[in-house]
Amino acid sequence: MLSHHVLIVDDEANIREILQACLGDVAGWQVSAAASGPEGLTKAIAERPDAIVLDLMMPEMDGIAxxxxxxxxxxxxxxxxxxxTAKTYLVELGQLDHLGVAGAIAKPFNPLELPTQIARALQWHAAIDA
Structure with missing residues (x-):
């Protein structure tokens, strides 16, 4: 699996830690994290990661904003x-399509499957851009 730089944007510290362990320690990817939407935007602009893993339900600025x-x-x-997200019903996911969402992972998730799921989303996105 190729090495990627992934930015995690999630307000829950324990989720950020699990994701960092899965993607960084297990998959060997470069991982950075943000605890809020505004912090995530700042990091995304500065770091230009290959992908972002985003929680939808956050205070201050939710995932859609x-x-x-x-x-x-x-x-x-x-x-x-x-x-x-824990919100996997089709109406909300359909609402996200026009915002360029490459994939969705339901909470609770299997941490060991996460790198593969994100890699698939990156491949899908690369195929669309080609």
Whole structure:
């Protein structure tokens, strides 16, 4: 599996730690993390990660607001985003399609499957851009 730089944006510290362990320690990817939407936007613009794993339900700025702002910046408009959410009903996921979501992972998730799921989303995104 190729090495990727992934930015995790999630307000829950324990989720960030699990994701960092799965993607960094297990998959060997470069991982950075943000505890809020505004912090995530700042890091996304500065770091330009290969992908973002984004929680939808966050205080201050939820995932949908984050996605809208991310797509407004030329530096970040094409970064693939994988949604991590307990809300998997189709209406909400359909609402995210126009914001360029590369994939969705349901909570609770299997940490060992996460790198493969994110890699698939990156491959899908690369195929669309080709």
């Amino acid at each position: 984050f996605l809208r702002r991310l797509r407004m910046h030329p530096e970040t408009e094409t970064i693939p985003v994988v949604i991590l």
